[in-house]
Amino acid sequence: xxxxxxxxVSFAAAEAVRLCNVDVVAAYPITPQTHIVERLSKYVADGKxxxxxxxxxxxxxxxxxxxxxxxxxxxxFTCTSSxxxxxxxxxxxxxxxxxxxxxxxxxxxSLSGPLSIWNDHSDVMSVRDTGWIQLFAxxxxxxxxxxxxxxxxxxxxxxxxxxxxxxxxxxxxxxxEPIELTGQEAVNTYxxxxxPRFILHPDRPVTMGAYTMPTLFTEAKKAQEEALLASYPxxxxxxxxxxxxxxxxxxxxxxxxxxxxxTLFVTMGSIGETAGEAVRLLRxxxxxxxxxxxxxxxxxxxxxxxxxxxxxxxxxVIDRALSPGGPGGGxxxxxIRAALYNRENRPQVFxxxxxxxxxxxxxxxxxxxxxxxxxGKASGYQIFGVRG
Amino acid sequence: xxxxxxxxxxxxxxxxxxxxxxxxxACEGCGxxxxxxxxxxxxxxxxxxxxxxxxxxxxxxxxxxxxWEVPWxxxxxxxxxxxxxxxxxxxxxxxxxxxxxxxxxxxVAMAGDGGTADIGLQALSGxxxxxxxxxxxxxxxxxxxxxxxxxxxxxxxxxxxxxxPAGACQHGQTVWKKNMMAIAAAHYIPYIxxxxxxxxxxxxxxxxxxxNIKGPAYIHALSVCPPGWGISSSETVKLGRLAVETGVFPLxxxxxxxxxxxxxxEKLKPVEAYLQPQARFRHIQSDLDxxxxxxxxxxxxxxxxxxxxxxx
Ligand SMILES: Cc1ncc(C[n+]2csc(CCOP(=O)(O)OP(=O)(O)O)c2C)c(N)n1
Numbered sequence: 001x002x003x004x005x006x007x008x009v010s011f012a013a014a015e016a017v018r019l020c021n022v023d024v025v026a027a028y029p030i031t032p033q034t035h036i037v038e039r040l041s042k043y044v045a046d047g048k049x050x051x052x053x054x055x056x057x058x059x060x061x062x063x064x065x066x067x068x069x070x071x072x073x074x075x076x077f078t079c080t081s082s083x084x085x086x087x088x089x090x091x092x093x094x095x096x097x098x099x100x101x102x103x104x105x106x107x108x109x110s111l112s113g114p115l116s117i118w119n120d121h122s123d124v125m126s127v128r129d130t131g132w133i134q135l136f137a138x139x140x141x142x143x144x145x146x147x148x149x150x151x152x153x154x155x156x157x158x159x160x161x162x163x164x165x166x167x168x169x170x171x172x173x174x175x176x177e178p179i180e181l182t183g184q185e186a187v188n189t190y191x192x193x194x195x196p197r198f199i200l201h202p203d204r205p206v207t208m209g210a211y212t213m214p215t216l217f218t219e220a221k222k223a224q225e226e227a228l229l230a231s232y233p234x235x236x237x238x239x240x241x242x243x244x245x246x247x248x249x250x251x252x253x254x255x256x257x258x259x260x261x262x263t264l265f266v267t268m269g270s271i272g273e274t275a276g277e278a279v280r281l282l283r284x285x286x287x288x289x290x291x292x293x294x295x296x297x298x299x300x301x302x303x304x305x306x307x308x309x310x311x312x313x314x315x316x317v318i319d320r321a322l323s324p325g326g327p328g329g330g331x332x333x334x335x336i337r338a339a340l341y342n343r344e345n346r347p348q349v350f351x352x353x354x355x356x357x358x359x360x361x362x363x364x365x366x367x368x369x370x371x372x373x374x375x376g377k378a379s380g381y382q383i384f385g386v387r388g
Numbered sequence: 389x390x391x392x393x394x395x396x397x398x399x400x401x402x403x404x405x406x407x408x409x410x411x412x413x414a415c416e417g418c419g420x421x422x423x424x425x426x427x428x429x430x431x432x433x434x435x436x437x438x439x440x441x442x443x444x445x446x447x448x449x450x451x452x453x454x455x456w457e458v459p460w461x462x463x464x465x466x467x468x469x470x471x472x473x474x475x476x477x478x479x480x481x482x483x484x485x486x487x488x489x490x491x492x493x494x495x496v497a498m499a500g501d502g503g504t505a506d507i508g509l510q511a512l513s514g515x516x517x518x519x520x521x522x523x524x525x526x527x528x529x530x531x532x533x534x535x536x537x538x539x540x541x542x543x544x545x546x547x548x549x550x551x552x553p554a555g556a557c558q559h560g561q562t563v564w565k566k567n568m569m570a571i572a573a574a575h576y577i578p579y580i581x582x583x584x585x586x587x588x589x590x591x592x593x594x595x596x597x598x599x600n601i602k603g604p605a606y607i608h609a610l611s612v613c614p615p616g617w618g619i620s621s622s623e624t625v626k627l628g629r630l631a632v633e634t635g636v637f638p639l640x641x642x643x644x645x646x647x648x649x650x651x652x653x654e655k656l657k658p659v660e661a662y663l664q665p666q667a668r669f670r671h672i673q674s675d676l677d678x679x680x681x682x683x684x685x686x687x688x689x690x691x692x693x694x695x696x697x698x699x700x
Contacts, residue, residue: 023481024474050485052477057514061470064511067463068438068474074482076474094463193487200436200459200475202493207454209439209462216451 004178009140009167010035012179013105016147018049019187023074026054026065030084031117032169033107037079059084063091070100071208073199075151078102081169082109082123089126095162096131096224098208101154102162103147108269109169110357118358119169121269121320125331131224133163133231134298136268140177143167145248148191152238155194159231168270182246190245228299235296252301253308254293257283261290263314263374268294268332271318271361278366289370302339309347316350316373329353329381351381359385402592403429412455413447417621419612419628420444420527422585427525427609430595433458435494438472440503441465443534444527466507469515469524472497476520494599495522501542502532505568516575516604523598523605526568529613537616541566546678547668554671559678572606573642579605581641586628590639590650610637618667627665634662635690640697647696656690659683
C-alpha cells in the first residue's frame with residue numbers, strides 16, 4: 001500500500017517547494033494562490049524551511065526579486081494568479097532572456113474585467129509568447145510532482161529556462177486530494193543543489209541584461225527560441241527520471257481511449273479528468289470518442305500531438321480563454337488549426353470556449369459538445385452554454 | 389554642529405582602480421557618469437550592482453560591450469530596488485546555507501530620478517521598508533534624460549523640459565521638486581545622504597559610510613546634465629558647486645535620524661547665480677516673483693536643515 005495523505009493541493013504544492021530546498025521565495029498574495037505562500041511563510045517561520053521568504057509589495061517586485069536572487073545562484077520560487085501575472089507581465093519576458101531557472105506556480109484565474117476570482121486560462125494565455133516552459137497539471141499529485149520536475153528541467157545546464165506550472169484555481173488549488181509525498185532523500189537524489197556556472201560574483205564579474213541594437217536583437221530572439229525548443233528532450237528526461245523514482249510517468253501529450261477514436265477531445269488542465277469520464281461513458285454507449293491532453297504547452301509538442309491524434313476525423317478543442325475579435329475561436333484551437341492546415345487528411349476542428357470565470361464544465365457538457373460536433377451542428381467556434 | 393573640526397578624507401586614499409571603464413557613451417561633461425565613477429571608487433570591487441533602465445544603463449551596456457568591471461545586472465526601469473533586494477536575500481541565504489563563501493558584498497541599486505522618484509518609488513519604498521542591506525543610489529539629473537529630457541517629479545520648479553515646456557501660458561515645470569530625502573527618512577533607514585561629484589571627498593566619505601552600515605542606505609547624487617540643463621559641457625563641476633553654494637542642493641546626511649550638514653556654506657549665494665547659466669531656466673530670468681519664491685524656499689529649507697543639525 002502506498003502512503004497517500006489527504007491534503008489541500010496548495011499545501012501539497014508548498015510541501016514540494018519545501019522539499020526542493022528552495023532558497024528564496026518572493027510572492028504577493030492573490031486569490032486563489034494565497035494558501036501556497038501562506039504555508040511557505042509558515043514553514044520559514046517555524047524553521048521547517050531554510051529560505052528567505054520576502055513579502056514583497058507587488059507581483060512586479062516578486063518576479064524582479066526572484067531575478068536578483070536567481071542571478072546570484074539561489075533557487076528561487078514565486079507564484080501568482082490572474083491580475084498578479086498581468087502586473088508582472090513586463091518582467092515575465094525578461095526571465096527567459098536572462099536564462100534564469102525560476103519556477104512559478106500559476107493558480108489559473110480569469111483576468112478582469114469584470115473582476116472574477118474564478119478559474120479559466122486567460123491569465124496563462126497572456127504570457128504565451130514570453131519564452132517560458134509551460135506545463136499543465138491535471139490533479140494535485142501532478143502539481144506536487146511537477147514542482148520537483150520543473151526545477152530539474154529549469155536548472156539543467158542545457159536548458160536554463162524558467163518554468164510555469166499551471167494549476168487550475170480553486171478546482172485544483174483548494175481541493176482536498178490524496179497525495180503521495182516523496183521523501184526528502186529521494187528528492188535530493190533527483191534534484192541536486194543548484195550550481196550555476198554564471199552568477200553575479202565579484203571574483204568573476206559579468207554583465208547581465210545588456211541591451212542590443214537592431215544588428216543583434218533578431219539573433220538574440222532566435223537564440224531564445226532555439227533554447228526553448230532545445231529544452232524538449234531534457235523535459236522528457238526529467239519526466240523519465242521522475243518515473244523511475246516514483247513510478248508516475250508523464251508525457252508531453254497524454255491520451256485516453258485514443259485507439260480507434262474518430263472524435264478526440266483536446267484539453268489542458270483539470271478538465272481533462274472530467275473529459276475522461278465523459279469519454280468513458282461515450283465509449284460505453286459505443287461512440288468512438290477519445291481524449292488527448294496537452295501537458296506541455298510550451299515548447300508545443302507538435303510531433304507527439306500529431307502522432308497521438310492519428311487519423312481521427314474530428315478534434316473537439318476546449319479553450320478556457322477567449323481571443324476576442326480573432327479569426328476564430330480560442331488560442332489553443334487557433335494554434336492547432338494552424339498546425340494542421342498544411343497536412344493532408346487533416347481532421348475537422350471544432351472549438352468550444354468553456355469554463356470561463358469559473359463556469360462549470362460537467363461530464364454532460366462534454367457529451368453535449370460531442371453530439372453537436374458529430375452531428376455537424378457545431379461550426380467554427382462557440383462559447384459553450386452562454387446565455388443571450 | 390558642522391563647524392566642529394571633522395576628519396577629512398585624504399585624497400591619497402581614493403582607490404586608483406577604475407571600476408567603470410572608459411569608452412562608454414556618455415555625453416561630454418556628463419555629471420551622472422562622474423558621480424558614478426567616484427561612487428564606485430568608494431565602493432571598491434566587492435559589490436554587485438542592479439541598474440534601472442536609463443542613461444547610465446544605456447551608455448554602459450551595448451551588447452557585446454560593457455563598461456562594468458564589477459558584476460552588474462539590468463532588468464527593467466522601475467524594479468531595480470526589488471532586483472537588489474533579491475540579490476541581497478539570495479546572498480544572505482546562500483551564505484547561511486554555505487552554498488556561497490562568506491564574504492562581505494555590498495549590494496547596490498542605481499537609478500535615475502525617474503527610476504527612483506516616479507516609476508521606481510514603489511519598489512524602492514518596499515525594499516527600504518523590508519530592510520534589505522543595500523545602498524540605493526539616485527542619480528538625479530532632474531528629468532528623464534535618456535528619453536529626451538521629459539519632466540520628472542524631481543524636475544525643479546520653473547525648469548523647461550520637453551513635457552514641461554516654457555510657453556506663453558506656462559513657465560516650465562509648474563510644481564515643486566519632490567523631496568526624496570524626506571521620503572527616504574520617513575522609512576527610518578539608518579543612513580541617508582546627498583552627494584555631488586563636485587565635492588568628491590564628501591561623496592567618497594558618505595558612500596563609504598553607506599557601505600559599512602547594515603540595512604538600507606539611500607544616496608541622492610545631484611548629476612548635472614549639460615544637454616538637458618542647457619549648459620556648456622565644461623561647466624558641470626562648476627554648476628554642481630553653485631547648486632551647493634546657493635543652497636539649492638545642500639550636502640547633508642541623516643545618520644540614524646541625526647542630521648548633519650557636511651558642507652557648510654557661511655552665506656548662501658543668490659539663487660540667480662545657479663539659475664542664470666542654465667538654458668532650462670532662461671524663460672524665468674525676468675519672472676522676479678517666481679525667482680523670489682524659489683529663493684525663499686531654498687532659504688527656508690536651508691535654515692530648517694541647519695536647525696535640525698543643531699538639535700542633533
Ligand atoms: C515601463 C517603462 N516605461 C518607460 C520606459 C522608457 N524609459 C526608459 S528610460 C526612461 C527615463 C529615464 O529617466 P531617469 O530615470 O530620470 O534616468 P536618466 O536617463 O535621466 O538617467 C524612460 C521614460 C521604460 N523603459 N519602461
